[in-house]
Amino acid sequence: MSDGSTDPASRGHLTRREALRGGLTIGAAIAIPSGLAGCFGGDDDSSSGAATGPTGKPQRGGRLRIAMVGGGGTETLDPNAAVPNIDSCRATCLFNRLTRLKPDLSLENELAEVFEPNKTATEWTVRLRSGVEWHDGSPLVADDLLYTLKRMGAPDSTLAGKNVTNMIDLGGVKKLDGRTLRLPLKSGSASFPELFQSPQMMIVKDGETDFNKNPIGTGPFKYVSFTAGQNSLFKRNPDYWEEGLPYVDELVITSTPDPQARLNALLSKQVDAMEQLSFQQTKTQKNAGRIRVLQATGSSMVPIYMATTLEPFTDVRVRQAIRLIADRDALISNVQLGLGAVGNDVYGRGFENYNDDLPQRKQDIDQAKSLLKAAGKSDLRVTLFSSSAGPGMLESATVFAEQAKKAGVTIQVDNGPADSYFGPKYLKQNFAQTQWPTFTIFSWYQQAMTPQAPFNETHWADPQWNKLLREAEATLDETKRKELYFELQKIEHESGGYLIWGFYPLCDGLATNVGGAVPSAANGFSNFNLASWWLA
């Protein structure tokens, strides 16, 4: 795992484990060449009348048209500044990063040829793939990577990658040769390569600053045109370094915020694929069988959280009681219409180090009542800040408030505006909901749980947990690190501030002539790997 390659044994383990859970399996966990995988589905249950993609050999050519939610005027082709999915998708088409997540959520190298640590994981050596060319024909070199890292880490940088470059002693980076850099870290991090898999970590060309006019990348597609909030046109990069890819000649990505409009466009054949089917649309379309549903469940979630430093949640018994109140199966069936997977109050479902040995927490009203009594909070009244900012967010708040009545807890749901939910009030609330996409576990810790985490929603500051994470990250032995990660999640499971009642699936709609689309829980559209899609 240290060099980002996959271990076949762990992959097999994941498959069995997922299969045993029954029905809901993540991604096409079996190793299959991406081009031939059209008929395999993530969460697809074969009993429904759902349509499938074409089988057989991938075909070259054609224009692939996809509809995404979009971000209006904020859309950008600067990959490092990508925010909405549409930005990340375009970034993945035009650029490449050091590592990427495969459909089974294991890590593999993309532009990194070698990505290896010293014995304490405090220094990482990264060598770039040879023979990779920028769209203008110049070769990819170490200076490009160095420029990218410095760009992210600049003092006035607002880029997401700053979270990663903050771990690196940027002044001490050493160029070993034209393709190799040695990155000294401020402290040991065995999971370091994972942090480079996100679309915001794409490598940009040395000196590049203006991305919205003819951006130069190394990716499978080349820029032709782009209008923020409307559409973009890319064409096939004939010199792409991944043999034979991409399959289609042209790629049109359109911004379509309205979910019904996106589905209508797909049903009327104006586009070949659309992202983010609602739960209702997913159910209906699976039965109708006119389109294929590309579905996968990872760690994407809309949990409830309790700030551990704010009343009444400073008392761990209150947090435990709240978690015991939730009827998770009912939440999944009422809110997500049975789609997705039940949660166990820890993040990271689908990843190798996700602790699935923990006993599944179930609704226990009596215990919840006695915990609240012991804490002196028998008729707890609290406001839950909610919004329709994520799939099923407001609905789950309402259902949960209803469930809480049984334990004598009165929950008032405060429905805030969706477009500013993560605005000024965020991180100051004691009891609220949030949304997280599927990140690797360490990456999520970096954002939500560590002392430096910018989005520490639960105000988590457990000294023992912090010490354990440092220890885990200084451990290169994978088995040992896994044990430590399991230990970390055990602490979260016992005393953490998240009520993770479930994980929601990513569901995209595809025309039946789109081949090569393997569901990925990391992101919709096969983790935006549109290079492997083809049109029959």
Place this chain on the structure above:
Amino acid sequence: MGVRTARPPLRLTLAARHPALSFLARRIGAALLLLLVVSILIFAGTQLLPGDVANAVLGRNATPEALTSLRHQLQLDQPASERYVDWLTGVLHGDLGESVSAHTAIWPFIRPRLANTAILALCTVLLMVPLALALGVLAATRAGRPLDHFVSVVSLAMISIPEFVTGTMLALVFATTLGALPALSLIGPGETALDNPEILILPIATLLAASLAQTTRMVRAGMIESLRSEYVAMARLNGFDERRVVTRYALRNALAPTVQVIALNIQWLVGGIVVTETVFGYPGIGHTLVDAVSTRDIPLVQSIALIIAAFYFAVNIVADLLVVFLIPKLRTAQ
């Protein structure tokens, strides 16, 4: 020679010589003043919205550090009044400023979208006016008969259905079920709305559904009143044939209030266009406004609102002028 007699009547003002011109000048002056008030109101309104563009641009990457940095780059850390004055100064110099979310000058950003909306609105109005007149006159001349009832019931039903329902229903029937028309009004890279005119059909139909019904009803009401008047009775008694009575006497006099109604409906179209463009994903000014509000792009919201308000006032002024020309009484009255 004749200097004294050649002199025009003493101190006749411009207003007296050109009553319509002076009327126009006064109306434009008032409109400009109102535009200023509108821009202040909109700016004040946007300040009440929770969150700002820095939050919208950074999304899930909005760390406190990044927020501070971006707010500084976008000069959001300056007082609101100062930002308003800056923007207004720019507008007075013919510069709408820069979009803070897209980082581009606003005018080139909205110009193609404005053109798209203009195409949509123009097509709608060009269809609505003659159709409304024809249907209204038809219904009025057959008042109380089955055709009149039919027109009335259908238009009442149309008025009570909001555009997002009409639009969705039309898309469901004509696009996803019959597959005859595109469900989304997408304009491809490098194309204009006129390259694929079929994308205009459903949005225009949606806009027509409500506005045509509204106008038809008003034309009908005006015509019925007109047909009951004494001069129509007189014309009929004089033995003019009914067609001439309707077109020359009744319609002509019913037109003045109708012009006002049509103007009202054109203004109302602006609201309908925002909804319709969103339903069909049509890249016009309404769609852009919705995006701009949700990304808290205040200069962009301000600019679009100003353009819409200016259009509103312009339609009003034109309608008033038309009425003055249609009704001789108003032309001569001082």
